[in-house]
Amino acid sequence: MTGLLGWLDRPDERRGIRFAEPDGSWRLWSYAELATLVRRYAAALRDAGVGAGDVVSIVETTGPRFVGLLFGSMVAGAAASPVAPPPPFGDRERWAGHLRGVLRASAPRLVVHDPALSLVAEVCAGEGVPAYDGEGLLTGAVADRRTPEPAGLALVQFTSGSSGLVRGVRVHHQALAATVAGIQRWLRMTPDDPTASWLPVHHDMGLVGCLLAPVATGSDLWLMSPGDFVRRPVRYLECFGLRGARLTAMPAFGLDHIVRRVPRAALAGMDFSGWRAVIVGAERIRPALLTEFARFTAPHGLRRAALLPAYGLAEATLSVTGVPLDTGWRTVTVEQGAVVGCGRPLADARVTVVDDDGRAVADGTVGEIVVRGPAVAAGYLPADADGTASGTRLADGELRTGDAGFLDDGELFVLGRLGDGVKVRGRMLLAEDVEATATAACGAPAGRITALLGQVGDAPRVVLLLVRPEPGWLPAARAAAEAVAEGVPVTALVVPPGVVARTSSGKPRRRLMWQDHLAGRLAATVPTAVPVAP
Incomplete structure (x- = not known):
């Protein structure tokens, strides 16, 4: 047995995953201990009726x-479908609606959940889907030594993306293995190269890049939750500066959080010279x-040169391009x-940029x-979904990403979502352009200003959402947005943090918020909003 499940037949008793504990300590689960747990769960799932071709949420x-x-x-022959748990202080009913959509799309054989999440059981009961708590399922389960050769569907990755539409991406074992092998080659991963991550394990970057790849490699892994990282980012840095981790990945806002929240004095005694790779992706990156x-x-x-901008998406299992090790990132x-350049193709991917008619364009020309x-995924769930409404389309092995970008000397440069832009005097104006310009004009931290673009009738409009703005931000942001938008009317609203809906990777769900804005729901949820322009 090789590849993704090979480690189960020869689990290392010395290496494994260290999980962050609430008291600040780390709990090591060796690969030998984890292999036993995996086999017990495989047996328990089989006893509960799970078989080849099923989906387990x-x-x-x-x-x-x-x-x-x-x-x-x-191991039980099923496809794992990780689903993000409800946020601690989020809208319970909105999350319950999301889970209902996931269950109807994937039709899982059963759902297994954290024992503390009673809401999951309630939703499953209403949908007629068997639900088990993760502890209770193991009762009486004995480790099953059977390990079938991987085949068929491996993962169903649910992503709401920036559009807010729930889509299940079907990933076969071959695509997953190709992605993991591509990451291993890219980063020159060996069992002696520990990884540390705070990314959510249900999201493709955290799941594939920072969990499956290290486990398949047999290297040590330091694993925190996103909440751990937000509260104490210095604990994450200690994994590299004091404990020897060498590899990681994160969205750009993670870098911003570290720089703004970690005092320089807190780095005393840390040595980052062995830190080989910081993959940066999931959103447009400011140089x-x-x-x-x-x-x-x-x-x-x-x-x-350890900073490695990259580009990927769930429909490509994860990674599409990345800056090679030791070369350094560049801008155009x-x-x-x-x-910022996002590097060259990984995992034998073939990347082109096309015009509106699907024809390849020359280097330096913006297109899709x-x-x-x-590594391109097999399609969506439900099976008749094509992703067109979200702007991303999968058909016959071709992935039309819905993202705008261009190639320069073989390297990919990503500009943003085509669906989040509007045409202004013959050129495409992207929300990311407006947002970056407004943020830079104010010197605001990442995520504090969000731009929404769309049409009202036949006329383009820009809406800026400012979270806890400092004095002077509001007029500066609006003026900068008006300049880059070349006369498109700009409305600015001051909103509380919870109003800016985001994906699990931190990207704004712009089209969802635009629809809320058009329907008056955005303003209705923000009674204290301060309009700056009609």
Whole structure:
């Protein structure tokens, strides 16, 4: 047995996953212990009726149960479908609606959930889907030594994306294995290269890049929850500066959070010289942020070339392009400003940029990014969904991403979502352009200003959402947005943080919020909104 499940036949008793504990300590689960847990879950799932071709929905927080259920589902011959748990202070009914959509799309054989999440059981009962708590399912289960050769569907990755539409991406074992092998080659991963991550384990970057790849490699892994990272980012940095981790990945807002929340004095005694790779993806990256993070960590040994901008999406299993090790990232200045390169194709991907008629365009010409290759997913759930409404389409092995970008000397430069833009005087104005310009004009932290673009009748409009703005931000942001939008009317609203809906990777769900704005729901949820322009 090799590849994704090979570690189960020869689990290492010395290496494994260290899970962050609430008291600040780390609990090591060796790969030998995890292999036993995986086999117990595989047996328990089979006893509950799970078989080849089934889907198992997993609603668990970061921890050994999640790992046991993820691999246990695969060993049982089923596809694992990780689902994000409800946020601690989020809208329970909205999340319940999301879960109902997931269950109807994937038709799982059963759902396994954290024992503390009673809402999951309530929703499942209403949908007629069997639900088990993760502890109770193991009662009486004995480790099953059978490990079938991986085949068929491995994962169903549910992503609401920036559009707010729930889509189940079907990932076969071959695509998953191709992605993991591509990441291993890209980062030159060996069992001696520990990874540390705070990313949510139900999201493709955290799941595939920072859990499956290290486990398949047999390397140590330090695993925190996103909440752990937000509360104490220095604990995450200690994994690299004091404990020897070398590899990681995160969205750009993670770099911003570290730079703004970690005092320089807190890095005393840390050595980042062995930190080989910081993959940065999931959203458009500001060159200034990469530079700022590099300067922040350089006195402790992190090399600029360790920052690796990348591009990927769930429909490509995860990774599409990435900056090669030891080369350093670069920028190209275009009409939209300085754009960070996201590297070259990974995992044998073939990347082209096409015009509105699907014809490949010349280097430097903006168009839609199209991907082919062994890691492209098989399609969506339900089976008749094509993703067209979300702007991303999968058909016959071709992935039309719905993202705008261009190629330069073989490297991909990503600009943003085509569906989040409007045409202004013959050119495409993207929400990311407006947002970046407004944020830079104010010197605001990442995520505090969000731009929404759309049509009101036949006329384009811009809406800026400002979260806890400082004095002077509001007029500066509006003026900057008006300048880049070339006369398109701009409305600015001051909103509380919870109003800005985001995906699990931190990207704004712009089209969902635009629809709320048009329907008056956005303003209705913000009674204290301060309009700046009609």
